[in-house]
Amino acid sequence: QKEVEQNSGPLSVPEGAIASLNCTYSDRGSQSFFWYRQYSGKSPELIMFIYSNGDKEDGRFTAQLNKASQYVSLLIRDSQPSDSATYLCAVKAGGSYIPTFGRGTSLIVHP
Amino acid sequence: DGGITQSPKYLFRKEGQNVTLSCEQNLNHDAMYWYRQDPGQGLRLIYYSQIVNDFQKGDIAEGYSVSREKKESFPLTVTSAQKNPTAFYLCASSIPGQGNNEQFFGPGTRLTVL
Numbered sequence: 001q002k003e004v005e006q007n008s009g010p011l012s013v014p015e016g017a018i019a020s021l022n023c024t025y026s027d028r029g030s031q032s033f034f035w036y037r038q039y040s041g042k043s044p045e046l047i048m049f050i051y052s053n054g055d056k057e058d059g060r061f062t063a064q065l066n067k068a069s070q071y072v073s074l075l076i077r078d079s080q081p082s083d084s085a086t087y088l089c090a091v092k093a094g095g096s097y098i099p100t101f102g103r104g105t106s107l108i109v110h111p
Numbered sequence: 112d113g114g115i116t117q118s119p120k121y122l123f124r125k126e127g128q129n130v131t132l133s134c135e136q137n138l139n140h141d142a143m144y145w146y147r148q149d150p151g152q153g154l155r156l157i158y159y160s161q162i163v164n165d166f167q168k169g170d171i172a173e174g175y176s177v178s179r180e181k182k183e184s185f186p187l188t189v190t191s192a193q194k195n196p197t198a199f200y201l202c203a204s205s206i207p208g209q210g211n212n213e214q215f216f217g218p219g220t221r222l223t224v225l
Contacts, residue, residue, distance in 0.1 A: 008151065034213060043201055043216040044154075088153060090214075097142070097161075097207055098169075099214065101153040 002027045004091050006102035013109055019076040021105050023089030026070070032092040033065055033072045034099060039085045047087075048074070079109040114138065115217035117202050122222045124189070124196065132187045132220045134202035142207040143185035144214065147171060148199045160185055161207045189222065197224045 003026040013019045021035075032051045036044035050056045050063040050072065062075040072091075076083055086106050090099035115136040124130045136143065142161050146154040156169030160179040174193025179185055185204075189196045199221050203214040 004153075043219045045216070046213045049213060097205075097212070098144075098156065098159060101146075103151065103153040 002030075002091070002093055002100045004089055004100050004102040006087075006089050006105045008103055009106040010108050011105055013079050013107070015079060015081060015109055015111050017079050017109075019079045019083065019107055019109065021074040021076075021087050021089075021107065023072045023074075023091075023102055024070055025072070025089075025091045025100075027091070027093045028067075028070065029094035030067075030070075030091045031094045032099075033063070034090040034092075035061075035063060035072075035074045036088040036090060037085045038088055038104065044088055076107075079107075081109050081111055083107060084109050115202060115204055115215055117200075117217035117220050119220060120218065122220055124222060124224050126224060127191045129188055129190050130222070132189070132200055132202075132222070134185045134187065134217055135183055136185075136202075136204045136215075136217075137183060138204055138215060139182070140204035140206055140215070141182065142205045143179070144203040144205075145169075145175070145177065145185070145187045146201040146203065148201060154201065157187065195224075196222055198222060 034049045035047045038044040064073045086104040088104045089102040118133045144159045145157040158177045160166035176188045202217040205214045206212045
């Protein structure tokens with residue numbers, strides 16, 4: 001059974017701080033990793049994907065992947081109240097095109 | 112504008128009734144998916160389809176049925192056999208494959224059993 005684990009939170013950070021969201025996965029053969037943001041009552045929207053070890057930056061967002069430790073994270077710099085949402089980690093195992101989703105981490109950015 | 116539409120946005124069902132949720136996409140994607148989301152939970156896969164006239168069961172297919180007669184459409188029927196159908200249902204589509212192809216999600220249908 002492929003598993004993707006996330007701390008459900010809520011993670012509370014002050015406005016302007018760095019928010020760090022973490023995700024671990026069980027399948028060592030996993031190839032592709034996605035971060036989705038989901039506002040309450042809305043559908044998920046893709047923020048970033050990463051497939052190589054290391055960091056990938058897009059604006060205020062940085063995804064970090066460490067395949068040896070089976071760990072992927074999302075950093076949000078200069079957090080804004082509008083970043084308050086649930087962040088879902090999704091992982092595609094090697095040989096599969098169906099991602100497995102974690103339960104998501106709730107992020108609250110307070111002014 | 113390309114995208115995925117789901118209807119209705121809210122749906123109320125009496126016990127014992129079958130209901131059908133609509134999902135249409137104009138992204139020209141071959142693959143389509145149905146997920147269920149319960150409060151505080153991640154997405155659980157109900158059914159998926161890689162190509163027209165073909166579909167496979169996901170992790171929680173019992174009590175649900177689908178059809179894929181057209182590339183653009185992938186309706187989901189929640190049957191009376193589904194014992195706890197109250198949930199948020201999400202349809203998604205993607206280019207099929209094992210790479211970095213992201214899934215695009217529709218706005219969702221919130222189903223409530225009365």
